[in-house]
Amino acid sequence: MADKQLLLGDEAVALGALHAGLSGVYAYPGTPSTEITEYIQGHPLTRERHIHDHWTTNEKTAMEGALGMSYAGKRSLVCMKHVGMNVCADPLMGSAMTGANGGLVVAACDDPSMHSSQNEQDSRFWGTFGMMPVFEPSNQQEAYEMTRAAFDYSEKRTIPVIMRLTTRMAHSRAVVTPTGDIRPQNELHYPEYPKRWVTLPVNARVRNRELIKDYAQFEEDAATSKFNWIADGPDHSMGVIACGIAYNYLMENYPDGCPYPVLKVSQYPFPRKLALKLAAMVPTILVLEEGQPLVENMLRGVFPSNTKIIGRIDETVVRDGELSPDDVRKALGLPALPTFAPSQVLAPRPPALCMGCGHRDFYTALNNVLKKDYPTARVFSDIGCYTLGYMAPFHAINTCVEMGASFTMAQGAAYSGTWPAVGVLGDSTFTHSGMTGLLDAVNGNADVVLCISDNLTTAMTGGQDSAGTGRIEAICAGLGVDPAHIRTIVPLPKNYPDMEKVIREEIEYHGVSVIVCRRECIQTARRHAKK
Amino acid sequence: MKQDIILAGVGGQGILSIATVIGSAALEQGLHLKQAEVHGMSQRGGDVQSNLRLSSDPIYSDLIPRGAADLIVSLEPLEALRYIPYLAPEGWIITNTVPFENIPDYPPMDQVMGALNKLPRVIAIDVDAIAKEVGSPRSANMVLLGATASVLGILDPDKLRDGIRRIFGRKGEEIVEANIKAFDAGFASARKK
Numbered sequence: 001m002a003d004k005q006l007l008l009g010d011e012a013v014a015l016g017a018l019h020a021g022l023s024g025v026y027a028y029p030g031t032p033s034t035e036i037t038e039y040i041q042g043h044p045l046t047r048e049r050h051i052h053d054h055w056t057t058n059e060k061t062a063m064e065g066a067l068g069m070s071y072a073g074k075r076s077l078v079c080m081k082h083v084g085m086n087v088c089a090d091p092l093m094g095s096a097m098t099g100a101n102g103g104l105v106v107a108a109c110d111d112p113s114m115h116s117s118q119n120e121q122d123s124r125f126w127g128t129f130g131m132m133p134v135f136e137p138s139n140q141q142e143a144y145e146m147t148r149a150a151f152d153y154s155e156k157r158t159i160p161v162i163m164r165l166t167t168r169m170a171h172s173r174a175v176v177t178p179t180g181d182i183r184p185q186n187e188l189h190y191p192e193y194p195k196r197w198v199t200l201p202v203n204a205r206v207r208n209r210e211l212i213k214d215y216a217q218f219e220e221d222a223a224t225s226k227f228n229w230i231a232d233g234p235d236h237s238m239g240v241i242a243c244g245i246a247y248n249y250l251m252e253n254y255p256d257g258c259p260y261p262v263l264k265v266s267q268y269p270f271p272r273k274l275a276l277k278l279a280a281m282v283p284t285i286l287v288l289e290e291g292q293p294l295v296e297n298m299l300r301g302v303f304p305s306n307t308k309i310i311g312r313i314d315e316t317v318v319r320d321g322e323l324s325p326d327d328v329r330k331a332l333g334l335p336a337l338p339t340f341a342p343s344q345v346l347a348p349r350p351p352a353l354c355m356g357c358g359h360r361d362f363y364t365a366l367n368n369v370l371k372k373d374y375p376t377a378r379v380f381s382d383i384g385c386y387t388l389g390y391m392a393p394f395h396a397i398n399t400c401v402e403m404g405a406s407f408t409m410a411q412g413a414a415y416s417g418t419w420p421a422v423g424v425l426g427d428s429t430f431t432h433s434g435m436t437g438l439l440d441a442v443n444g445n446a447d448v449v450l451c452i453s454d455n456l457t458t459a460m461t462g463g464q465d466s467a468g469t470g471r472i473e474a475i476c477a478g479l480g481v482d483p484a485h486i487r488t489i490v491p492l493p494k495n496y497p498d499m500e501k502v503i504r505e506e507i508e509y510h511g512v513s514v515i516v517c518r519r520e521c522i523q524t525a526r527r528h529a530k531k
Numbered sequence: 532m533k534q535d536i537i538l539a540g541v542g543g544q545g546i547l548s549i550a551t552v553i554g555s556a557a558l559e560q561g562l563h564l565k566q567a568e569v570h571g572m573s574q575r576g577g578d579v580q581s582n583l584r585l586s587s588d589p590i591y592s593d594l595i596p597r598g599a600a601d602l603i604v605s606l607e608p609l610e611a612l613r614y615i616p617y618l619a620p621e622g623w624i625i626t627n628t629v630p631f632e633n634i635p636d637y638p639p640m641d642q643v644m645g646a647l648n649k650l651p652r653v654i655a656i657d658v659d660a661i662a663k664e665v666g667s668p669r670s671a672n673m674v675l676l677g678a679t680a681s682v683l684g685i686l687d688p689d690k691l692r693d694g695i696r697r698i699f700g701r702k703g704e705e706i707v708e709a710n711i712k713a714f715d716a717g718f719a720s721a722r723k724k
Contacts, residue, residue, distance in 0.1 A: 006558050006564065133722035173565065174593075248591040251592075253596075307626050329596065336597065339598030339615075340620075343615055345612060346638070347636045352576040443685045456589065
């Protein structure tokens with residue numbers, strides 16, 4: 001087995017999957033999950049073993065592709081950021097009903113504190129919701145080992161396993177020592193329980209009862225898992241439940257060992273048996289968990305209890321955002337370390353569109369038209385680099401909600417009387433979730449101007465392939481947009497007069513217009529120039 | 532022994548190359564290491580930082596606690612100032628003096644340097660100028676790493692030079708030598724301070 005390697009948590013998951021005999025990774029890029037797939041794409045074993053490694057169009061198609069591979073008996077990995085779980089919720093919940101045949105692991109990377117996201121949702125809830133086990137590693141070595149274990153467990157219990165990471169786990173490097181042999185890939189083989197895979201009510205009702213029983217078994221397994229354990233301490237005035245990387249922040253504050261008994265949890269369903277064991281030792285339990293207070297809420301219940309539970313809900317721990325060693329230190333009642341006060345001479349430096357970026361020129365031309373002649377206009381935008389058009393000096397967009405919402409929200413507003421109603425999204429977001437909305441616009445003959453700011457890549461996450469590159473206009477025409485109103489412009493300062501003319505003409509056309517504004521991302525262009 | 536380092540700069544300046552060289556040297560020296568990076572939206576011209584922790588003992592947290600950083604290493608002076616609540620009372624600041632002005636309300640430079648120079652241990656050098664002087668204008672970040680090596684007790688400067696050779700090796704001998712030269716110039720200039 002290979003020597004020590006310095007790996008991101010994401011890369012440790014990737015290597016664990018490769019060593020577990022992976023046959024395919026299915027993913028749409030999203031911070032902080034992107035590096036899992038990129039690591040697999042760059043690994044020699046991927047070429048040697050012909051592992052499927054193409055980016056998918058969105059998280060739903062990713063989950064379905066992986067489920068198909070599992071049906072055929074092979075091991076597959078699905079990767080996405082937390083909000084991607086919403087996009088693939090349908091096949092995800094369905095996969096709990098079908099169960100897994102070949103090992104199926106769903107890596108969901110949460111982004112508490114919203115470093116690069118629109119909300120803080122906690123992916124552990126999907127485990128409770130869908131009755132699936134969740135693994136939550138606390139360090140990079142564990143991420144490697146738990147991924148291997150997750151594939152085995154998925155096959156043993158014929159169920160998909162959710163592997164939950166958070167930003168600091170995903171994007172922090174540490175030394176990982178691979179363990180065990182590189183396992184061969186599975187041979188093609190079909191499910192032992194074929195009825196589960198046809199979720200007609202007659203089968204689904206039977207399966208649902210099985211799954212409820214299985215879920216109780218998953219909790220039994222979690223209670224005896226080597227990833228969950230209690231360590232006693234000399235001070236029984238309090239106990240601590242530390243989930244995932246929260247354990248690190250606890251231990252950081254006690255270099256000579258934690259004085260309190262600790263229950264460390266990295267495998268769910270939450271092992272209630274172990275919590276009862278801890279409660280028998282201490283009157284008060286501090287719950288430390290990264291994300292929403294899922295465990296804490298469950299332990300609090302409704303009725304009076306002899307055990308006092310403290311954590312995020314009573315704000316012993318900061319109520320939202322990612323945890324830090326300082327937040328945990330405060331919750332433990334330890335004094336802050338001496339340091340320097342924040343400087344008075346500071347200015348924020350928020351992210352901004354790159355100098356020379358095509359989105360800049362597009363927003364400049366759009367603003368020149370709308371701010372001057374169409375003050376009632378509203379611009380519905382979307383998720384991507386171009387969301388930064390909200391910031392100074394552009395202030396060019398009114399909304400950003402989730403992938404694809406621009407095109408559909410523009411239609412809703414147009415039907416309500418907004419004019420002009422402009423939608424703006426990028427090429428990758430268009431193929432991810434904008435195409436279906438465009439079909440709605442065509443079928444409803446909506447009075448909208450839908451702009452695709454095409455930079456030929458998935459830029460925000462670092463320049464991954466975009467699913468529709470070279471075919472954007474053809475897709476729009478195929479969906480039924482009148483070719484006379486599919487206009488292509490090149491966003492450059494010298495083209496402002498032409499760009500503005502096209503935008504004006506399409507606003508004045510009372511039907512569905514698509515403006516494709518195309519120039520390569522300057523980051524990927526720079527990389528291509530170097531090659 | 533442990534050393535906690537906050538690497539700071541503006542997205543695109545190259546703080547991750549510094550982290551990569553230190554990481555490679557630490558791995559070679561058999562140290563424990565954790566390195567939290569910034570990816571995604573924050574990279575686009577915004578402030579970026581990386582938490583780098585080196586220790587002879589196992590490390591728990593990926594993040595450095597407030598008041599625990601032994602060094603703040605910054606490619607930009609305002610960004611060095613941003614993280615002083617993380618600096619230990621005896622900690623060092625090693626910073627470039629050249630501002631990266633991509634915001635409209637960048638504070639006056641004399642105020643920025645004044646605030647920095649009030650701190651007890653500061654090495655402030657013009658890494659861009661030093662890199663140009665030694666004929667390696669694109670290796671300003673290695674000048675800063677060289678300056679850092681002068682106070683980085685946990686890693687041997689020769690291990691860092693080896694790290695540069697490993698990391699830049701595939702780009703050819705010329706690039707390796709330009710980076711080593713920049714590193715040595717940074718090391719020497721910090722020693723003079």
